Structures are given as structure tokens and as C-alpha cells.
Amino acid sequence: MKGLQHRYCIVGVGNTAYGRNPGLSQLGHNVTAIRAALDDAGLTTADVDGVLTKTPTSTFPGLWSTRVAEALRIVPKVCATIDQAGASNIGLIQFAIGAIELGQAEVVVCSYGDNPATGSRSSYAAPKGDAALAGLFGAPSAYAMAARRHMAMYGTTHEQLGNVAVAHRYHASLNPNAQFQDPLTLEDYHNSRWLAEPFHLVDCCPVSDSGAAWIVTTEERAKALKQPPVYIEGLGQGHPAWDFHRRGDLTVSGARVSGEAAFRNSGLGPADMDFCQIYDCFTIVPLITLEDYGFVAKGEGGSFYEEKRTHLGGELPVNTSGGLLSETGMPGPHLIIEAVRQLRGAYAETERQVEGAEVGLVSQQGGIMTTHATMVLTNQPA
Amino acid sequence: MVEPQTTDRSAKAALLPAPTEVDAPFWAGLHEGELRLQRCTACQFYQYPPETFCYECGSTALEWKVANGLGTVYSFITVHQRYHAAFVDDLPYNVSIVELDEGPRILSNVIGMPSESVTVGMRVQASPRPLTEEQSALYFERAEG
Numbered sequence: 001m002k003g004l005q006h007r008y009c010i011v012g013v014g015n016t017a018y019g020r021n022p023g024l025s026q027l028g029h030n031v032t033a034i035r036a037a038l039d040d041a042g043l044t045t046a047d048v049d050g051v052l053t054k055t056p057t058s059t060f061p062g063l064w065s066t067r068v069a070e071a072l073r074i075v076p077k078v079c080a081t082i083d084q085a086g087a088s089n090i091g092l093i094q095f096a097i098g099a100i101e102l103g104q105a106e107v108v109v110c111s112y113g114d115n116p117a118t119g120s121r122s123s124y125a126a127p128k129g130d131a132a133l134a135g136l137f138g139a140p141s142a143y144a145m146a147a148r149r150h151m152a153m154y155g156t157t158h159e160q161l162g163n164v165a166v167a168h169r170y171h172a173s174l175n176p177n178a179q180f181q182d183p184l185t186l187e188d189y190h191n192s193r194w195l196a197e198p199f200h201l202v203d204c205c206p207v208s209d210s211g212a213a214w215i216v217t218t219e220e221r222a223k224a225l226k227q228p229p230v231y232i233e234g235l236g237q238g239h240p241a242w243d244f245h246r247r248g249d250l251t252v253s254g255a256r257v258s259g260e261a262a263f264r265n266s267g268l269g270p271a272d273m274d275f276c277q278i279y280d281c282f283t284i285v286p287l288i289t290l291e292d293y294g295f296v297a298k299g300e301g302g303s304f305y306e307e308k309r310t311h312l313g314g315e316l317p318v319n320t321s322g323g324l325l326s327e328t329g330m331p332g333p334h335l336i337i338e339a340v341r342q343l344r345g346a347y348a349e350t351e352r353q354v355e356g357a358e359v360g361l362v363s364q365q366g367g368i369m370t371t372h373a374t375m376v377l378t379n380q381p382a
Numbered sequence: 383m384v385e386p387q388t389t390d391r392s393a394k395a396a397l398l399p400a401p402t403e404v405d406a407p408f409w410a411g412l413h414e415g416e417l418r419l420q421r422c423t424a425c426q427f428y429q430y431p432p433e434t435f436c437y438e439c440g441s442t443a444l445e446w447k448v449a450n451g452l453g454t455v456y457s458f459i460t461v462h463q464r465y466h467a468a469f470v471d472d473l474p475y476n477v478s479i480v481e482l483d484e485g486p487r488i489l490s491n492v493i494g495m496p497s498e499s500v501t502v503g504m505r506v507q508a509s510p511r512p513l514t515e516e517q518s519a520l521y522f523e524r525a526e527g
């Protein structure tokens with residue numbers, strides 16, 4: 001790809017409430033978020049010709065996008081559901097741009113919605129095979145293996161992991177919609193019970209209900225819409241792919257490859273980023289991700305957090321909404337929404353706004369750092 | 383865990399997979415106290431889990447070899463959370479990624495010592511334990527010497 005060159009924009013974003021949200025079904029979360037995103041953009045369902053979603057993880061229903069389209073009374077020209085776990089949220093945008101580029105669609109809605117907190121979690125059934133026989137259950141245990149390896153290789157400390165939880169909670173305390181808004185101290189962190197050492201409970205994101213939607217269209221179409229356009233400047237994918245315990249180096253994520261690709265096709269680099277929204281399902285992940293992107297050298301993610309350089313007002317604000325750890329445990333889509341809102345200046349005159357933000361990065365990943373996608377956004381026209 | 387707890391070994395046995403045509407030699411080996419791995423006769427690659435083809439080169443000419451049973455702890459965790467009834471008596475217990483000398487990495491438990499004494503890089507040796515009359519599971523202990 002030669003570069004996106006300001007040709008595609010995110011023109012509308014919407015979400016349903018975070019946390020335990022029993023009033024909406026899985027379909028309800030998708031539909032409500034999409035309708036909110038259309039309102040935000042100044043569009044209606046009649047304008048939509050593409051519907052792309054990620055399957056709700058808690059039950060993994062088939063043909064999900066077609067069901068979402070039907071529930072919106074849309075008969076789309078392009079409709080697909082993709083499975084890259086958390087990386088899908090950006091993967092959908094890549095697919096949307098491809099469809100627009102081929103002339104198959106012009107206004108594409110992307111969405112993810114699920115209700116694992118109050119609905120079924122049938123697809124989270126107990127694992128089988130070696131993991132079960134060894135007593136390894138759940139994502140925290142697998143990510144804790146990556147954390148332990150990182151600690152052994154680079155001297156990363158519990159204290160440094162704690163700083164991630166504390167920093168993201170601090171940002172969530174400025175976010176009236178966050179699931180966890182009460183401040184967290186390092187002492188609270190150390191007192192949090194062990195789940196799978198080296199992880200305490202607060203090293204892990206919660207299980208949350210919510211829906212989110214974001215709308216992609218062309219720069220030309222964006223000009224006529226309600227919101228200032230946010231340009232998609234760079235996209236990248238990276239797929240370590242192999243099962244976590246068999247992968248070459250468990251301390252390296254797909255961010256290395258996907259970041260290189262996104263920086264290359266945006267013509268920008270880490271130094272140009274005014275903020276990052278990084279998939280932080282567990283405290284170790286932002287450290288590894290920042291290292292793999294090249295914001296810091298390998299192994300130095302922990303001290304970067306410890307020195308509070310990721311705080312709002314610091315040199316590189318990270319997860320200004322509170323992220324998965326504190327805003328919502330939804331797997332990533334709200335990070336795209338937060339990036340768009342920051343670039344619109346939606347929090348102007350409040351502590352949460354990244355002052356003068358012009359360029360931001362969104363990192364999405366899934367599985368056990370098995371998939372990865374990176375997006376660079378800007379509010380600056382060509 | 384010091385030993386896989388015997389108070390409810392049947393609960394762990396329920397997690398044992400039924401051996402298939404492909405992996406039966408692995409399970410038979412464990413029950414006889416040895417670790418057997420598939421090796422590709424075309425490229426000499428050792429692999430785990432067993433498959434019908436070589437992950438490295440695609441050849442279907444695979445043979446079974448007895449591994450030396452030694453490996454190194456690549457990473458480990460100590461589980462404190464009650465995730466499954468079969469492990470309640472073991473809490474807190476160790477789960478390790480063991481890198482075998484032959485190459486493959488396996489998820490297993492280091493037993494015979496408290497998990498907090500395990501270290502990344504520690505040498506371990508295979509130490510299968512029977513969970514039923516017919517089938518054993520793979521555990522590791524600190525290697526001697």
C-alpha cells in the first residue's frame with residue numbers, strides 16, 4: 001500500500017454504556033451503537049451500504065453482520081464478519097477501505113457489541129487438552145506467562161506493572177462513563193488478591209457489556225457531514241499467530257510488524273504521535289506494545305510508566321479514557337472511539353483533552369498477543 | 383503443587399483426553415514412564431503436539447523417539463484463583479512452559495517444590511504420574527545435578 005493520503009475518514013462514532021448493562025441484547029448493543037454513530041455523523045441507515053462486524057466473543061454466533069444489517073433494516077452491498085479477535089476492530093476498517101476502493105461501498109459501518117457480563121458466556125467454556133490438564137484456565141494465566149518472561153528477561157517489576165493499572169485508573173477517574181472511576185494507589189495494587197502470579201486481580205481488565213460503532217467513508221463524503229473528519233493515515237497488521245507457549249519470543253507482540261506497516265504507510269513515526277490508545281487487557285501488554293512500536297527500547301516499558309510519562313500532560317499520554325483496565329473490558333473498540341474524540345477536541349477545556357492533539361495511534365490485539373493491528377489517525381487535512 | 387493431589391485424582395483424570403490414533407504412542411510412553419516425541423524422518427524436526435504431518439516441512443513420514451526428558455523452564459505462573467474443581471487442593475500451584483531439549487515447548491507443572499522456588503531458566507526433567515489405571519499425565523521436577 002502506497003499510503004492512505006487523507007482519502008478515508010472516520011466520520012461517526014457511537015457506543016452504549018459500559019459495565020453491566022442488562023437492558024440490551026448482543027444485537028441491541030450493536031444496533032444502538034450503530035444508530036448513535038450514524039446520528040453523530042449526520043447519516044441515516046439509508047446512507048449505509050456496508051456492514052462489517054466482529055463476532056460477539058461470548059457466544060460466537062455465525063453470520064453476525066447479516067443479522068446486524070437485518071436488525072437495522074439495511075440491505076448492504078458489502079457485509080462480512082471477521083475473526084482476528086481484538087485486532088478485528090481495525091481489521092474491519094482495512095476491509096471497509098478495500099471495499100470503498102473497489103467501488104463496492106461508500107459508507108461502511110463497523111461495529112462490535114457483546115454482553116458477556118449479563119448474558120451468556122457459552123464460548124468461554126473450560127478449555128481441554130494440555131492447558132486444562134496443567135490447570136491453566138483463562139486469559140489472565142496465559143498473559144501472566146508473558147509477564148513473567150518479560151520480568152525474567154528485562155527486570156520488569158511488580159511495581160512497574162502496578163504503575164500501568166494506576167495510570168490508566170487515573171485517566172478513568174476523569175471519565176464519567178468509565179466502569180471503574182475510583183482512584184487506585186500502588187498500595188491498593190499490591191493488596192489486590194493474586195489471580196495467577198505475577199498478576200493480581202487489578203492487572204486484569206473486567207468482563208463488560210457494551211457496544212461500539214465507527215463509520216468509515218471517503219474524504220469527499222466526509223466534507224459534507226456533521227463532524228470534523230478524522231483521517232485514517234496509517235494501517236498495519238501483525239500476526240505472531242502461534243499458540244502463546246510455542247511462539248518464538250513471548251515478550252514480543254505483533255505490534256512490531258503492524259506498527260512498522262502503519263508508520264510506513266502514514267509517513268509518520270513514533271515521535272509524531274500526540275497520544276496512544278493501546279489495547280490493555282492486562283498490565284503487561286502496554287509495556288510490550290510501546291517497546292515493540294519503538295517508543296522505548298525493549299525492556300524499558302516499565303520505567304516509562306514509572307516515570308509517569310504516559311499521564312495526560314506527560315510526553316505521550318496513553319489510554320486517556322482508562323482503557324480496557326478501567327474504562328471498559330470490552331475488547332478494544334472504545335479505544336478507536338476515544339482516539340476519534342480526542343482528535344475532534346471533544347474534551348476541550350477539561351483535564352482529559354490531550355492539548356493540541358493532531359496525530360494519535362490506536363493499537364488493537366487479540367488472542368494471547370496472537371493478532372495485532374495498528375492505526376494512525378490525524379485531524380490535519382492534507 | 384508438591385504432588386498432583388491424590389484426594390481427587392479422578393477430577394484431574396476427567397481432564398485427560400482420550401488417546402487418538404495419532405497421539406496414542408505419546409500416552410503409552412508416559413504411562414511407561416518415558417516421554418516420547420514425534421520426529422520427522424525428512425527434516426529431523428521434533429514436534430509436539432503429535433500430528434499427521436510435520437509442522438516444519440509438511441512431510442507425513444513421522445517416527446516416534448524417546449526424548450531425553452530434560453528441559454528448561456521458559457516461563458511459569460503460580461495460580462491462586464479457583465478456576466477448576468480439579469485443582470482446588472493444589473492451590474497455589476505452578477504452571478510452567480517447559481522448553482524440551484529437543485525443541486518443543488509443553489505446558490505442564492513443575493512439582494516437588496513450591497512454585498515460588500521455580501525460576502525461569504531452571505533445568506527440569508519429565509516425571510509422569512498415573513492419573514488412572516491406564517493413563518498418566520506429564521509433570522516435571524527439578525533436574526538433578
Ligand SMILES: [Zn+2]
Pocket residue numbers: 422423424425426427436437438439440441
Ligand atoms: Zn519435517
